[in-house]
Amino acid sequence: MNSSQVTPPPLYLASGSPRRRELLSQIGVRFEVLRVDVPEVRAAAETPESYVQRLALDKARAGRARLAGQPGVVLGADTLGVLDGEVLEKPHHRDDAHRMLSAMSGREHTVLTAVALTDGRLEAQAVVETRVRFRTLDAGEINRYWDTGEPVDKAGSYAIQGLGAVFVSRIQGSYSAVVGLPLETTAQLLSQYNIPVWQV
Numbered sequence: 001m002n003s004s005q006v007t008p009p010p011l012y013l014a015s016g017s018p019r020r021r022e023l024l025s026q027i028g029v030r031f032e033v034l035r036v037d038v039p040e041v042r043a044a045a046e047t048p049e050s051y052v053q054r055l056a057l058d059k060a061r062a063g064r065a066r067l068a069g070q071p072g073v074v075l076g077a078d079t080l081g082v083l084d085g086e087v088l089e090k091p092h093h094r095d096d097a098h099r100m101l102s103a104m105s106g107r108e109h110t111v112l113t114a115v116a117l118t119d120g121r122l123e124a125q126a127v128v129e130t131r132v133r134f135r136t137l138d139a140g141e142i143n144r145y146w147d148t149g150e151p152v153d154k155a156g157s158y159a160i161q162g163l164g165a166v167f168v169s170r171i172q173g174s175y176s177a178v179v180g181l182p183l184e185t186t187a188q189l190l191s192q193y194n195i196p197v198w199q200v
């Protein structure tokens with residue numbers, strides 16, 4: 001029997017992000033959404049890479065715990081920006097977004113997205129690094145961008161898939177990872193659990 005004949009286990013996405021739902025649907029994967037509440041607080045000793053990986057795994061494990069004894073694979077993910085070693089998360093207010101976007105102006109930053117899966121026994125995870133270059137931004141447009149409401153729930157205070165696309169002059173790596181879920185890597189991780197893509 002090859003893997004395509006094995007009934008795949010149910011998949012759960014432990015995420016409140018509409019972007020992650022859309023991205024996983026885009027590649028034809030069947031799943032249900034689980035809400036989890038994982039506090040995003042970086043420990044002093046954590047590097048950006050270890051922090052983003054831990055958050056993705058914490059989300060997957062929290063989802064798995066909600067399933068109690070039921071079978072199922074749970075996927076968690078986390079995205080953050082990094083500039084000069086500083087982690088760029090969601091902005092708390094306008095000044096926060098202004099500070100991040102000004103710092104990114106005319107420069108390249110890194111976006112890290114981690115994906116983690118668990119079925120309660122096997123854990124699989126990966127982190128994807130993408131480099132994004134911004135053109136020069138001026139203070140007026142940063143303020144207007146904040147007023148659109150788009151930056152508020154986005155790591156690094158922008159959305160490459162939205163109005164913020166006009167800031168991006170170059171990207172090296174995975175576009176879907178910047179939006180919130182690296183699809184090529186996710187498909188490979190899912191295959192470890194015999195969960196196929198393109199389920200139409």
Ligand SMILES: Cc1cn([C@H]2C[C@H](O)[C@@H](COP(=O)(O)OP(=O)(O)OP(=O)(O)O)O2)c(=O)[nH]c1=O
Pocket residue numbers: 014015016017019020040059077078079080090111153154155156158159160161178179180
């Ligand atoms: C850089 C960037 C981030 N983002 C989003 C992806 C993530 O949803 C968000 C980063 O926050 P996360 O904490 O990774 O995710 P989340 O809180 O939105 O959802 P979850 O419930 O899964 O924890 O920023 C974009 O949509 N576009 C972008 O260009």
